[in-house]
Amino acid sequence: MSNVIVWFRRFFPLVGVLVLAIPAAAGERALIDTTRSPSAKMYMVDLADTRWTTGFWAERFAVCRTTMVPHMWEILSSDTESHAWANYRIAAGLQKGTFSGPPFNDGDFLKWFEALAQVYAVTRDPAIDRQMDEIIAVVAKAQREDGYLHTQTIIPQRNGEPTKEFADREHFETYNMGHLITAACVHYRVTGKTTLLDCARKAADYIDHLCKTKPQELARNAICPSHYMGIVELYRTTREPRYLELAKQLIEIRSLVPPEVGSDQNQDRMPFRAMTQAVGHAVRANYLYAGVADVFAESGDDSLLKTITAIADNVAGQKLYITGMTGAIYDGASPDGVNYKQHKFIKTIHQAYGRDYQLPNLTAYNETCATIGYGMWTWRMLELTGEAHYADLFEQTLYNGVLPGISLEGKDYFYVNALKKLEDFKWPMRWSRTRESNMPVSFCCPPNVVRTIAEAHNYVYSLSKDTLWVNLYGASTLDTAWIDGARIKLTQETDYPWSGAVKFTITEAPARDVAVKLRIPGWSRAGTATLKINGQSVEGQLAPGTYAAVKRTWKSGDVISLLLDVQPSLWEANPLVEETTDQLAVRFGPLVYCLESNELPAGVRLTDVALALDESHRQFKPARERIAGANVMTLTLPAYAMGRSPWTPGQLYREAALPAPREFPLKLVPYFAWGNRGNTEMSVWLPMR
Numbered sequence: 001m002s003n004v005i006v007w008f009r010r011f012f013p014l015v016g017v018l019v020l021a022i023p024a025a026a027g028e029r030a031l032i033d034t035t036r037s038p039s040a041k042m043y044m045v046d047l048a049d050t051r052w053t054t055g056f057w058a059e060r061f062a063v064c065r066t067t068m069v070p071h072m073w074e075i076l077s078s079d080t081e082s083h084a085w086a087n088y089r090i091a092a093g094l095q096k097g098t099f100s101g102p103p104f105n106d107g108d109f110l111k112w113f114e115a116l117a118q119v120y121a122v123t124r125d126p127a128i129d130r131q132m133d134e135i136i137a138v139v140a141k142a143q144r145e146d147g148y149l150h151t152q153t154i155i156p157q158r159n160g161e162p163t164k165e166f167a168d169r170e171h172f173e174t175y176n177m178g179h180l181i182t183a184a185c186v187h188y189r190v191t192g193k194t195t196l197l198d199c200a201r202k203a204a205d206y207i208d209h210l211c212k213t214k215p216q217e218l219a220r221n222a223i224c225p226s227h228y229m230g231i232v233e234l235y236r237t238t239r240e241p242r243y244l245e246l247a248k249q250l251i252e253i254r255s256l257v258p259p260e261v262g263s264d265q266n267q268d269r270m271p272f273r274a275m276t277q278a279v280g281h282a283v284r285a286n287y288l289y290a291g292v293a294d295v296f297a298e299s300g301d302d303s304l305l306k307t308i309t310a311i312a313d314n315v316a317g318q319k320l321y322i323t324g325m326t327g328a329i330y331d332g333a334s335p336d337g338v339n340y341k342q343h344k345f346i347k348t349i350h351q352a353y354g355r356d357y358q359l360p361n362l363t364a365y366n367e368t369c370a371t372i373g374y375g376m377w378t379w380r381m382l383e384l385t386g387e388a389h390y391a392d393l394f395e396q397t398l399y400n401g402v403l404p405g406i407s408l409e410g411k412d413y414f415y416v417n418a419l420k421k422l423e424d425f426k427w428p429m430r431w432s433r434t435r436e437s438n439m440p441v442s443f444c445c446p447p448n449v450v451r452t453i454a455e456a457h458n459y460v461y462s463l464s465k466d467t468l469w470v471n472l473y474g475a476s477t478l479d480t481a482w483i484d485g486a487r488i489k490l491t492q493e494t495d496y497p498w499s500g501a502v503k504f505t506i507t508e509a510p511a512r513d514v515a516v517k518l519r520i521p522g523w524s525r526a527g528t529a530t531l532k533i534n535g536q537s538v539e540g541q542l543a544p545g546t547y548a549a550v551k552r553t554w555k556s557g558d559v560i561s562l563l564l565d566v567q568p569s570l571w572e573a574n575p576l577v578e579e580t581t582d583q584l585a586v587r588f589g590p591l592v593y594c595l596e597s598n599e600l601p602a603g604v605r606l607t608d609v610a611l612a613l614d615e616s617h618r619q620f621k622p623a624r625e626r627i628a629g630a631n632v633m634t635l636t637l638p639a640y641a642m643g644r645s646p647w648t649p650g651q652l653y654r655e656a657a658l659p660a661p662r663e664f665p666l667k668l669v670p671y672f673a674w675g676n677r678g679n680t681e682m683s684v685w686l687p688m689r
């Protein structure tokens with residue numbers, strides 16, 4: 001943050017609000033800027049204030065910087081592999097041709113651009129800055145003068161073909177413009193340049209005009225509404241009150257969607273505030289809920305918070321996989337009888353939330369984008385409430401839901417994420433259950449996962465008045481300032497998630513009391529965490545699922561030592577989840593583990609393996625290993641090969657025979673690391689003997 005603005009805010013706090021109607025200085029502020037959001041309980045540190053140093057996340061970020069981001073540019077800029085960049089160039093008049101690719105390609109390209117901007121924030125590599133400038137020049141040229149940007153429509157219009165915008169709600173126009181706006185806010189905060197921000201303002205003005213003149217049409221086209229989050233962020237960046245009003249209106253106009261058009265699939269069957277359950281397309285749903293959370297942060301409209309809290313409880317309590325993934329089903333019907341008992345109200349849904357407890361493993365849909373949307377939503381719930389429960393959900397999703405979306409080497413992608421894969425299950429699901437090097441017809445997930453990994457460090461720490469929140473653990477440095485200008489610097493040394501020992505060393509702190517709030521993860525066992533300051537034990541509550549606060553005037557050299565009891569543990573699901581009845585999953589701290597068939601001894605089939613709950617079968621042996629160049633920890637424990645005979649093809653039932661179990665050492669790998677060693681079978685849940 002610029003020193004001038006810090007100084008100005010300190011001495012003229014009220015005037016500062018007015019003055020900042022002028023766009024803020026570069027670097028101000030963060031990925032999601034809630035510094036001045038009346039209903040947020042915390043705000044993020046700036047985009048380059050946290051740096052990974054060693055260990056798990058430093059390794060992931062390094063792969064992101066050196067492989068994921070540059071490799072994705074190779075895909076996006078190759079006309080044969082993806083037409084995303086070509087579409088922009090054609091729309092800008094720099095290349096001849098026609099539009100090709102899915103309608104949401106523009107937005108997906110900009111997700112990758114956001115990752116690029118984040119990498120630049122950390123590296124300050126001038127080549128990236130130049131690359132961004134070159135891309136922005138083309139995007140700006142492709143954008144219509146009135147702010148509309150959707151190359152699928154602009155290209156034929158440029159070629160003289162009459163093509164109407166917003167003709168088809170599945171054209172994702174507002175989604176594309178939403179990602180433009182979000183990427184522009186990040187780019188502006190990183191570089192101070194308004195080049196892309198100018199495009200974002202034009203796009204927002206276009207949406208604003210549409211909201212005033214054709215609100216019903218705009219509401220009907222709010223498919224996967226990334227623009228809700230985008231418009232709020234643009235308001236935060238520019239302090240233009242019109243954008244906040246627009247963001248509020250975008251939620252209100254959802255009620256204008258006519259009943260014959262509205263559906264659970266798009267969460268517009270009923271007015272937003274009437275909803276109590278997560279329904280329909282899970283990416284669309286989670287983007288909507290995250291956008292509403294952003295609106296609440298600014299508006300304080302309690303009826304919005306009440307609705308998203310009810311829906312969040314529904315997901316966490318009934319519709320969430322143990323991997324933090326959402327959107328269980330490929331295709332189905334909604335609402336499956338809830339509230340609408342007449343057949344005529346039943347509509348189809350796809351890529352969607354199912355019924356409560358409907359969590360199949362073999363056929364799980366779990367689009368990677370839905371998981372990322374869930375992460376964005378739970379993060380915002382944390383910002384609004386300060387409840388550690390949401391940080392737990394965010395961490396669960398980040399490690400077990402987001403990371404599997406890309407291979408450890410950074411070049412192959414999952415679109416859907418099953419929790420079980422069996423070779424004998426031959427049903428032709430529409431999406432691959434091995435990672436793919438490209439998915440030209442639907443490249444939404446790959447750049448989404450890359451930007452999330454590029455930005456993961458932003459979620460480690462957050463701030464509120466005289467308080468530093470530590471939400472995630474990972475070896476890192478922090479050098480940041482509260483909005484009043486007071487600075488704090490520290491290092492976090494840890495081998496988390498492989499170890500629960502975390503050491504913070506303060507190197508600079510304000511000369512006044514500051515509370516450091518340390519998250520005690522909800523997955524840890526009560527009474528196991530310990531906390532010391534400069535070697536002295538701290539008395540008080542360290543309850544799982546809360547933040548433990550230590551308040552004092554910190555001095556340079558002060559050391560906070562937190563020890564979390566990271567141990568392998570066996571988990572079971574509510575028996576209403578039919579697919580996991582009498583089965584167990586293994587967790588190690590925040591990580592979910594799985595059995596991959598290449599770890600089985602010869603002659604043991606994945607479907608014949610069982611775990612046991614007694615103490616002698618809980619003797620886990622951890623081992624450091626490398627999978628596809630990444631450092632992981634495997635867990636080996638005594639398990640059973642049940643000795644059941646194989647099934648013959650076409651056989652559906654048979655008389656059960658007494659099994660002849662024999663013990664063997666079973667090796668499990670972190671779920672995020674599965675599928676990196678060829679085409680294997682896999683299962684998260686294993687039967688309990």
Ligand SMILES: [Zn+2]
Pocket residue numbers: 367368369370443444445446448
């Ligand atoms: Zn996707």
